[in-house]
Amino acid sequence: MNFETYPFEKLNDLLEDITSNSEYELSSLTIGEPQFDTPQFIQRSLQDSSTLLNKYPKTAGEEYLKDAMQGFIQKRFGVELSASQIIPTFGTREVLFNFPQFYLFDKTNPTIAFTNPFYQIYEGAAIASRAEIIHIDLTKENDFQPILDDETLKKCDLVILNYPNNPTSANISVDDLATWVKKAVEFDFVLINDECYSEIYFDENNKPCSVLEASIKAGNPTFKNVLALNSISKRSSAPGLRSGFIAGDEALLKEYMKYRTYVGCASPIPLQKAAATAWSDEAHVKVFQETYKENFEIAKELLGVEIPQATFYIWLEVKDELKFTQELYKEKHIKVLPGSFLGRNGMGQGYVRIALVESAQKTRKVLTRLKDFIDGQS
Template identity: 40%
Template sequence: MNPLLDKLHPYPFEKLRALFAGATPPAVAPIRLSIGEPQHDTPRLVKDALTANLDGLSTYPTTLGVEALRESIAGWLQRRFSLKAVNPASQVLPVNGTREALFAFAQCVVDGSKPGALVASPNPFYQIYEGAALLAGAEPAFLNQTSENGFGLDLDELSDAQWARVQLIYVCSPGNPTGRVLSLEDWRTLFELADRHGFVIAADECYSEIYFDEAAPPLGALQAAEQLGRKDFERLVVFHSLSKRSNVPGLRSGFVAGDAAILKKFLLYRTYHGCAMSQSVQLASIAAWNDEAHVLDNRRLYREKFDRLVPLLSPVLGISRPDAGFYLWARTPDDDAAFARALYAATHVTVLPGQYLAREAHGLNPGAGFVRIALVAGVEECVEAANRIVDFCQSFR
């Protein structure tokens, strides 16, 4: 067996099951706010497009995807991020959701034959970044995101010698779990580092369509690159998904876009990897990328949840509205794992301990003392969960 598999950590939800072992919650309806699985209704237009194109199941799909899908994605990128041009033939590649692509990307980009290869990522982080780095033969290098630095990437935590070993950096904006959006100046600094040291940037933007102000959508990486005059999105690849935007996590549909030279190699890798998207799913995805009405309605529901929950939870957990995304990153009055277990046992509400989303780096675990609350359930269910949390916190203190 591949010995690198032994380096993988248990997934956060495995740790959560172990944490809850032996706890007996009350006989009230369970409310699970631990996993970022959208629970709003799947749009009818996506269902109709999927069932109308089931004949596509009778053919082998191509890894490059159908031209119409790549054109719809390129068009969406140009509309959403005000881009001048995106070439659907060379700068767009459909993938089976961001999780699969984020993992595979490191296997393609990292040169494991070079000793000391590093893959940088935020901390807390999406655990796929770490697993992808380890199985590519690299060592993860974590950049702590703390309240003291506004949950930004602390790029100074790595020395010049360490940056010289970085081959790939994962960036998540809007961030999971903090919801922070990188600014244009953040991107400028990151691009300068990439140029100086020659590493590739993988920008995970799967939460980019969950935001609060319709007049101020989150800045995207490709958008920042174009505004800063970077040619051909050099050293940059972005990852997008329909899961959160269109409430279709089971469709497993997304795309990568950016540097054509990198995507050419990634396409070669994926051809051997055997991860082509079903043509039926591709055609349903076209319907989703071409429609914004359902996305506006989706944001309205999330906006209502934040409007109602932030005032309830702020006095007991010190939370504030994030820049974007559907998570609350809440400070706990005690150890976060103990808090999550006690909350579950007392209220049947599930949240995720922050320490499970981070690693100890530079002398601390930046997730410790926080819990992640995913506002993915229906509006009234989220309000019910918040009321239970408030009652619990008042007694817990």
């Protein structure tokens, strides 16, 4: 398999021969990993469950974890799922990689489409599936919205959307997502929405929607050909718990569950206990949302960027993203990720991705340095 080098490895190569300004402490704004402690009540749940390490976990997930996830979906999106319409997973990365391989295995000439720029696991899954790739290009001109004509959609076996979007921070309306659901049913392709940033939002009256909501709105209450993925990594500042789910089409999930029995990616029981605790609580999520909102208010003040509906990313437009990244690192000891490392066919060129995942105090300090750098280029 010929996999593309991962973006962070490309960044290391790009900066390898550059001596950075030692006057400043290194500030890395590259990775989407919350830099906050996992809340104590979640940690205690993990600690209190450590004696359960002597038991094998169920591949299908423990009932209390499924109950917590179903409860989250009902409270957050107003969608009631049966136990057969959801599978707890070991985060979402493994699902995004292995579900396409499972689903596309019996297709003669498999075709997968996904948003571009993208989370690189989508491309890796396509390569591992020997699938033809169709890029759904996201540009400033189309407001970073997913658009494919019907003739192209007819070729697709699987489509992966990612809203709220990494890296552009764009979101999609429930009506537009419902249109995608209708196309998935009409042209018989599976539609996945990767929703792992759905809980990093800043307005209670303007929350990101789920493809499960859109499916019901589209007149598809059984979620035929529709799957939602989500995780607590961003929501609860707990990426190490590796707790996610895939939910939707019961018939698809029944067969996928058989496949997962062989994969061997069941979550250890103490992790499931802690994850159930996290999925069942909303108060801690609000605290993180306020922190990220404050970070964006600082970014708006210093950089003039608009606060997005969701995510913790700035998709900053620059003249030359590679040169910008190198010079910023050299002069201010700040790392950002060139947008072109996240896209293909020119997507992402002229942008850098900035992850606002630190405290407000640290964010103001580093964004002030970034502003000084940008002002110095003017």
